[in-house]
Amino acid sequence: MEDKILIKIEDLVKIYKxxxxxxxxxxxxxxxxxxxxxxxxxxxxxxxxxxxSTLLQILGCLDRPSRGKYFLEGxxxxxxxxxxxxKVRNExxxxxFQAFNLLGRVSILENVKLPLIYAGISEPERTEIAKKTxxxxxxxxxxxxxxxxxxxxxxxxxxxxxxxxxxxxxxFADEPTGNLDSKSGAVILKFFEELHSKGxxxxxxxxxxxxxxxAQRMIxxxxxxxxxxxxxxxxxxxxxxx
Ligand SMILES: Nc1ncnc2c1ncn2[C@@H]1O[C@H](COP(=O)(O)OP(=O)(O)O)[C@@H](O)[C@H]1O
Ligand SMILES: [Mg+2]
Numbered sequence: 001m002e003d004k005i006l007i008k009i010e011d012l013v014k015i016y017k018x019x020x021x022x023x024x025x026x027x028x029x030x031x032x033x034x035x036x037x038x039x040x041x042x043x044x045x046x047x048x049x050x051x052x053s054t055l056l057q058i059l060g061c062l063d064r065p066s067r068g069k070y071f072l073e074g075x076x077x078x079x080x081x082x083x084x085x086x087k088v089r090n091e092x093x094x095x096x097f098q099a100f101n102l103l104g105r106v107s108i109l110e111n112v113k114l115p116l117i118y119a120g121i122s123e124p125e126r127t128e129i130a131k132k133t134x135x136x137x138x139x140x141x142x143x144x145x146x147x148x149x150x151x152x153x154x155x156x157x158x159x160x161x162x163x164x165x166x167x168x169x170x171x172f173a174d175e176p177t178g179n180l181d182s183k184s185g186a187v188i189l190k191f192f193e194e195l196h197s198k199g200x201x202x203x204x205x206x207x208x209x210x211x212x213x214x215a216q217r218m219i220x221x222x223x224x225x226x227x228x229x230x231x232x233x234x235x236x237x238x239x240x241x242x
Contacts, residue, residue: 005074006170006201007036007059012068014054014224028054029065030224036203038169041196043212043232044205046221052205053174055221059203060093060172061085090118094163098175100155102162104148108139111147112161119166133161137191153184160191170201177208189214 177185
C-alpha cells in the first residue's frame with residue numbers, strides 16, 4: 001500500500017493577482033513537481049512566504065493552480081468543477097488549521113457533527129459518530145461546552161476530531177501547533193503520529209522542527225519551489241524517542 005501514488009503534481013504554478021490595472025502579481029508557486037504516496041507522513045517546511053500554505057490549499061482542493069497538473073489517485077483534477085472538487089474534499093480530506101476555525105458559540109458536539117451534515121449522514125448516526133470521535137481526542141467531558149470556552153490545545157483537539165469525523169484518507173494541516181504551547185503541541189503531534197500509524201496520509205506544514213522531524217519525509221520550500229526533499233527519522237515508525 002505504501003507504494004501507491006496518491007498525489008502527483010506537475011509544474012504547478014500559482015500566481016496571485018490583485019484586482020486593478022497596474023496591480024502586482026505574486027508568484028506563490030513557481031513550478032512545483034511532487035509525488036506523495038499513500039500512507040506517507042510528509043512535513044512541509046520553509047520560510048514565511050515560500051508558498052507552503054498555497055501548496056497545501058491546492059493539494060487540498062481548496063484552491064486551484066494557475067498552471068500545472070494535479071493528479072489524485074491517477075485522476076486529473078484540473079477539469080473538475082467546483083462541486084466535484086467539494087465532493088473530493090468531503091469524501092477524502094480532513095483539514096486542521098492554525099486558527100482552529102471552529103464555530104465559537106456552538107457546542108463541541110455540533111462543531112464535530114458539521115462535516116457529517118455535509119456528507120448527508122442522518123441523525124442519530126451523526127451524533128453517534130461525532131461522540132466516538134470526540135472520545136478519541138479525549139474530550140467527552142467537554143462535548144456540550146461552547147468551543148469558545150476551551151483552551152487552545154482543547155480547541156485544536158476539537159478541530160482534529162472534526163477533521164477525522166468523516167474518516168478521511170488524507171489529513172492536511174497548516175501550522176496546527178502554531179498557536180499552542182509546547183505541551184499542547186506535543187499532544188497534537190501524538191494524534192498525527194497515531195493517525196499515520198493507522199494508514200492515513202498526513203501532509204503537514206509546520207515551523208516546529210520537532211514536529212517536522214516526526215514525519216518520514218521533509219519537503220523544504222523556498223521562493224515557491226521545492227529546494228530539498230529528504231527522508232527523516234519519523235520517531236514512532238522507528239520505535240525510538242528523541
Ligand atoms: N490570497 C492571496 N493573495 C495574494 N497574495 C497571496 C495570497 N496568499 C498568499 N499570497 C502570497 O503568496 C506568497 C506565498 O504565500 P504562502 O503560500 O501563504 O506562504 P507560506 O505559507 O509559506 O508563508 C506570499 O508572497 C504571499 O504574500
Ligand atoms: Mg502559511
